[in-house]
Amino acid sequence: MSESSANDHIEILIKTATETAESFVDAYYTALQASRPTISSYYVPRETLPDGKIVPIIVWNGNSIETAAAFQEMFEKEMPFMHYEVQALDCHVMNPGDSAVDDTSKAAEKKISIIVAINGFVRLAEAREGPTKGFSESIVLAPNPEKALKGPKAATRAWLIQSQVFRYVV
Amino acid sequence: MSSRTETKNRGGRDPHQQPQRSGVNKNRTNLRVDRDGDLVMGAPKAKRGGISKNKNRGGARDQPERMRIDKPGMAAAIAKHIAQNNTQGSRSSTPVSFSTQRKDIKVTGWKKSKASSNADGGISSLIAFLEKRMGIQMSKRVTAGSSTAQHVVKITDYRVDGDAVVINLPAADASALLRLNGYQFAAANIKVEQLRDRSGSPQNKSTSQTTEELKTILTNLLTRRYNAEQKLLDLSALGQDTELNALGMFDSPTTQAKLFPALMKVCDEQFKTAQEKQETILGVSIANNELTSVQIVASLAPTLPQLKNLDISNNKFANLSAIQAWKHKFRHLDHIVTTGNPFEQMPEHQTELLKWYPTLRFLNGVQVRSDEEALHGSKGAKHYGKPILGPLFQDENQIAENFIKTFFQAYDQDRAWLVNNYYDATSTFSLAVNTHAKRDPSQQETMQPQEWDQYIKKSRNLKHLNHLQARIKRSFTGQVDILNVLTSLPLTQHPNLLTNGSKWSVECVAQPGVPDPTGQSPTGVGGFLITIHGEFNELDRETKEVQKHRSFDRTFILGPGGATGVRVVSDLLTVRAYGGYEAWVPTEPTVPTMPVAPAAPNAAEQDMIIMEFCKASGMKYEFSKQCLDENFWNVPQAMEQFLAVKDTLPAGAFIQTEEVIG
Numbered sequence: 001m002s003e004s005s006a007n008d009h010i011e012i013l014i015k016t017a018t019e020t021a022e023s024f025v026d027a028y029y030t031a032l033q034a035s036r037p038t039i040s041s042y043y044v045p046r047e048t049l050p051d052g053k054i055v056p057i058i059v060w061n062g063n064s065i066e067t068a069a070a071f072q073e074m075f076e077k078e079m080p081f082m083h084y085e086v087q088a089l090d091c092h093v094m095n096p097g098d099s100a101v102d103d104t105s106k107a108a109e110k111k112i113s114i115i116v117a118i119n120g121f122v123r124l125a126e127a128r129e130g131p132t133k134g135f136s137e138s139i140v141l142a143p144n145p146e147k148a149l150k151g152p153k154a155a156t157r158a159w160l161i162q163s164q165v166f167r168y169v170v
Numbered sequence: 171m172s173s174r175t176e177t178k179n180r181g182g183r184d185p186h187q188q189p190q191r192s193g194v195n196k197n198r199t200n201l202r203v204d205r206d207g208d209l210v211m212g213a214p215k216a217k218r219g220g221i222s223k224n225k226n227r228g229g230a231r232d233q234p235e236r237m238r239i240d241k242p243g244m245a246a247a248i249a250k251h252i253a254q255n256n257t258q259g260s261r262s263s264t265p266v267s268f269s270t271q272r273k274d275i276k277v278t279g280w281k282k283s284k285a286s287s288n289a290d291g292g293i294s295s296l297i298a299f300l301e302k303r304m305g306i307q308m309s310k311r312v313t314a315g316s317s318t319a320q321h322v323v324k325i326t327d328y329r330v331d332g333d334a335v336v337i338n339l340p341a342a343d344a345s346a347l348l349r350l351n352g353y354q355f356a357a358a359n360i361k362v363e364q365l366r367d368r369s370g371s372p373q374n375k376s377t378s379q380t381t382e383e384l385k386t387i388l389t390n391l392l393t394r395r396y397n398a399e400q401k402l403l404d405l406s407a408l409g410q411d412t413e414l415n416a417l418g419m420f421d422s423p424t425t426q427a428k429l430f431p432a433l434m435k436v437c438d439e440q441f442k443t444a445q446e447k448q449e450t451i452l453g454v455s456i457a458n459n460e461l462t463s464v465q466i467v468a469s470l471a472p473t474l475p476q477l478k479n480l481d482i483s484n485n486k487f488a489n490l491s492a493i494q495a496w497k498h499k500f501r502h503l504d505h506i507v508t509t510g511n512p513f514e515q516m517p518e519h520q521t522e523l524l525k526w527y528p529t530l531r532f533l534n535g536v537q538v539r540s541d542e543e544a545l546h547g548s549k550g551a552k553h554y555g556k557p558i559l560g561p562l563f564q565d566e567n568q569i570a571e572n573f574i575k576t577f578f579q580a581y582d583q584d585r586a587w588l589v590n591n592y593y594d595a596t597s598t599f600s601l602a603v604n605t606h607a608k609r610d611p612s613q614q615e616t617m618q619p620q621e622w623d624q625y626i627k628k629s630r631n632l633k634h635l636n637h638l639q640a641r642i643k644r645s646f647t648g649q650v651d652i653l654n655v656l657t658s659l660p661l662t663q664h665p666n667l668l669t670n671g672s673k674w675s676v677e678c679v680a681q682p683g684v685p686d687p688t689g690q691s692p693t694g695v696g697g698f699l700i701t702i703h704g705e706f707n708e709l710d711r712e713t714k715e716v717q718k719h720r721s722f723d724r725t726f727i728l729g730p731g732g733a734t735g736v737r738v739v740s741d742l743l744t745v746r747a748y749g750g751y752e753a754w755v756p757t758e759p760t761v762p763t764m765p766v767a768p769a770a771p772n773a774a775e776q777d778m779i780i781m782e783f784c785k786a787s788g789m790k791y792e793f794s795k796q797c798l799d800e801n802f803w804n805v806p807q808a809m810e811q812f813l814a815v816k817d818t819l820p821a822g823a824f825i826q827t828e829e830v831i832g
């Protein structure tokens with residue numbers, strides 16, 4: 001693989017990752033505010049990996065939440081109104097095949113994970129005057145293998161949350 | 171109120187002097203920064219209402235910016251000094267020109283005139299005479315400049331002081347008045363002279379002296395009105411305070427509006443820490459102040475956010491919007507007294523107040539929320555969903571723990587070593603600055619401009635960085651690039667993780683799909699996702715002095731490989747204004763993951779327990795002791811274990827009949 005095509009390759013991955021991070025965070029935080037019944041659809045299906053680890057991993061202010069469904073239920077039943085305001089966003093590409101990049105870009109995109117770091121505040125209880133809490137959240141996104149360009153699966157999300165650690169920080 | 175403002179360009183209105191503020195937080199809108207960059211408390215719209223004694227109130231609405239000060243001493247100093255805190259917004263409501271430059275002119279000699287026999291001592295005729303003559307003077311000048319308009323001068327601000335009348339007027343008019351020196355008024359020669367200069371600059375020294383005096387007076391007021399037994403600061407009926415009245419504090423709406431913010435600043439300066447302040451002042455009363463809105467006293471909330479008791483009784487609050495500025499403030503309020511206010515007639519006010527203050531238990535001495543519910547409210551559980559728990563740290567073989575301990579020490583001391591040992595050719599680092607982050611709520615008064623110059627050109631905050639090429643450029647991969655960017659960032663000093671653990675929040679979970687440096691596993695290997703929140707001091711490169719105190723968030727993906735066996739796959743750093751560490755203090759005691767052993771009984775007690783256990787189990791002394799030891803002296807548990815393993819025990823473990831007898 002020539003140097004220029006390697007650069008093109010990196011460029012495509014960074015483009016994909018940054019744009020995905022932006023649109024995903026937008027959609028996901030909107031769901032946390034306004035369409036809580038859809039929350040669980042943002043997560044990878046529950047799965048026990050060969051090493052015994054279970055995904056997705058969801059940690060909310062130190063609370064380990066077992067499943068996406070439980071997280072959705074927590075938002076539906078326990079959480080007040082919450083408006084997320086993202087003030088800083090950054091992301092990295094993580095490619096398990098890093099050391100031997102020989103895939104085509106399309107194939108590589110199906111393998112990468114995206115690590116997203118988000119910083120901002122949540123307005124609680126009331127849309128305008130509710131108290132605010134500063135937060136920091138780290139999310140690892142994995143590609144959705146079910147995603148198809150055509151057919152009934154075309155509408156499914158291309159990226160899903162594999163791990164997520166949230167904290168109020170101010 | 172700091173003397174620092176004295177030396178600064180006080181008259182200027184250079185917009186560049188207005189430092190960038192963190193404008194995100196709507197709930198901090200009563201914190202502003204004035205033109206000198208100093209923090210200003212209080213709201214700008216304090217024109218309505220006022221602290222009692224409203225003899226000038228009518229005039230106040232018409233001429234909010236005019237200083238109508240009768241006592242030239244202290245009150246003038248207050249007005250002059252504190253008026254610097256006026257926002258540009260309210261300034262713009264008055265004609266800009268010369269209105270801020272005013273002079274006091276003394277006119278004497280008129281008492282000898284024929285007009286002195288008039289009912290008012292001739293003062294109105296004198297003023298009319300001066301207005302007319304000044305008009306002529308000024309028209310002459312304008313005519314010379316080719317305009318023919320008749321100039322009309324009005325003298326609205328004057329006071330009679332014995333034989334003299336002191337007229338306060340804009341500098342431009344003052345020169346016309348001074349030219350009337352020696353004129354004849356009703357058969358008497360009048361003398362016109364400049365009394366004193368209110369414009370400031372030549373009198374810095376005296377002004378800062380009076381500022382110090384003012385501070386002393388306000389400090390005395392606080393001392394006089396503090397009840398140490400009840401820890402109550404009684405700011406009720408300020409309008410009847412003889413000392414404040416002696417200062418002319420209520421003669422002018424300007425001084426009146428600035429009194430409370432000044433008082434709050436002085437109050438704040440009495441305490442070294444927020445905790446000390448919180449422990450000293452539990453309650454405040456602003457009762458009997460004829461307030462129609464809390465705007466004028468709004469600075470109470472940011473100054474004493476932890477207040478438990480608040481008395482706002484016997485004011486003129488017509489409805490809850492009159493106290494809107496304090497909605498959702500005072501997050502620990504326990505008791506509020508509202509009696510004697512018109513809004514008490516509205517039935518819904520109680521429900522509303524309960525919503526505003528989740529910890530409120532008492533309204534006018536009546537319990538309106540159970541202790542339990544209030545406690546719940548204080549934990550924020552109702553507002554914030556699940557309780558805040560301590561960090562979740564799912565490490566393996568202390569890999570992540572050792573990494574973190576070493577990492578931040580090396581980051582502070584030797585970044586080259588750090589990069590050589592923990593990063594490799596495929597590691598990626600980037601930095602994002604959150605310039606608008608929420609700041610530590612307990613340190614509102616010491617808000618400083620943040621100055622992000624050293625970070626901003628490397629910041630990869632995707633919210634602000636839209637171009638793909640820039641996004642690529644600000645992502646650093648490989649040891650060389652990472653070392654370059656890390657060494658370009660300011661020197662840091664993080665608090666000690668072991669001795670100052672509360673200032674950190676460190677969490678760690680397993681992360682699948684981490685790149686395998688050996689390339690053997692195409693789907694990746696297991697690693698860690700580490701998230702850290704904390705703070706650091708920023709040090710000057712030369713002097714090593716602390717320049718800034720900031721907060722940060724850092725996300726690592728840690729995988730196998732590198733010089734030490736672990737390497738940083740990904741390192742995302744977010745830097746923001748200092749936000750404190752209160753947010754991650756657990757709201758519920760952390761559930762211990764290991765069963766905690768009760769305190770072991772002392773030797774004599776142990777002996778008793780062992781003897782009992784011997785009898786019950788039939789086991790020998792040392793075997794009984796061992797079984798109890800293993801079960802932390804929990805007798806039923808020990809017995810359960812004994813029963814479970816009884817049949818596998820050797821016969822020698824049991825007491826022989828002879829031995830019991832013997």
